[in-house]
Amino acid sequence: MNSFKRILIALDLSATDQQLLQVARQAIDLFQPEKLYFTHIVPDLNFPTHVEVEFHRLFAPETPVDEKVKERLTKTVQSALGRPPGVEIEIDVIEGKPYTKLMHWLEVKHIDLLVLGKKVHSQGSGITARRVAAQAECAVLFVPEQTPASLREALVPVDFSENSGRALQTALAFRKALPDLGVTALHITELIPAGYTYNYREYDNFNQFLVEAAEQSFDDFLPEYANQPETVKTAVYQNDRGNLADRLAELAQELKADWIVLGARGHTALERFFFGSVTEKLVEGPLPVPVLIVR
Structure with a gap:
């Protein structure tokens, strides 16, 4: 933390x-x-x-x-x-x-x-x-120039790495001052290329498997970084837009996040995109919420 x-x-x-x-x-x-x-x-x-x-x-x-x-x-x-x-x-x-x-x-x-x-x-x-x-x-x-007047919902994108765990701990620490703060841990799965499977059923089944695997990963991840894991909401979405940054910005608005708390480095797609499109979209784009990058 x-x-x-x-x-x-x-x-x-x-x-x-x-x-x-x-x-x-x-x-x-x-x-x-x-x-x-x-x-x-x-x-x-x-x-x-x-x-x-x-x-x-x-x-x-x-x-x-x-x-x-x-x-x-x-x-x-x-x-x-x-x-x-x-x-x-x-x-x-x-x-x-x-x-x-x-x-x-x-x-x-x-x-x-x-x-x-x-x-x-x-x-x-x-x-x-x-x-x-x-x-x-x-x-x-x-x-941003227009930031929410209050902090009620914090969104933490996670890839189950130590860095995203540290970001989650940071968001949960806000509850010392804001006991009613909602915290959502968000994982975005990447869709496999369509050409890697024989048919659409296999394609859909494999992508659904990735979603279910992420949901199960939360069972190990949350107790490690949260004292009360049951108080953390979880969300798993597929990256059906192709661009991770666009999808993350879209979900931040959909989930009504007031702040985004982001680990500086992970070991999956979040890491590959962080110093590229994710940073550009989230901290230089039009998303009207503060973005906290923790290390």
Whole structure:
């Protein structure tokens, strides 16, 4: 089970920040962090020297930009969160290449969880959901522009690996703050190619066998990772769309998930697709729910 004691929320001064602050309030209850870092990265514009001198002569305010931004963020954060007991809050405004600085800051601050808006990447920033998901050593929570106001249902895609078990434990730990939280463990079976069987009956029988095998696998999987396995709902669906990412996004909406909690690596199709279409669809696509990637 993951422990998120040091959380960094990346703010970009856009409308998405309000969603991130909403999630920050939830994070205090869910994770009981010791420290929250609210960080904004001012892009390094890399002007030629003579242009930079002229720019500052004409436009530079008496108060440095980073100080003004920090003052603004401080007011915004205090208005949204107040002073939560037992949680230290630090607000940082740093300058540089956004992606490089973000990765460096995660290491310097020993961050356990990064909270990032899906729209945090601006033109040329280099911060993309897919890139961060692949490179960040910590857990990452991607927050869409319109996120559910409450967390009532958590969906955990599983392939019965240790990593997906860790994701399930993370979702179940939310119940300390949300006792009525519904948790669904979802497994998606891949259809075998039609040419691998002699006839349609054999094809259907084999695919049904995969579904039944997955259902039986839950009997061993749940007791290993859940203290009360009977409180975890299970669902097994076939990937009848061909694209695992599309099917997962479709089922998340069908099952009315408010959050998706996803293990970073598995050993089946989920692993093969994770740093490709699954990440792109779930954390950069239109799915309107937060996606938590745990490691």
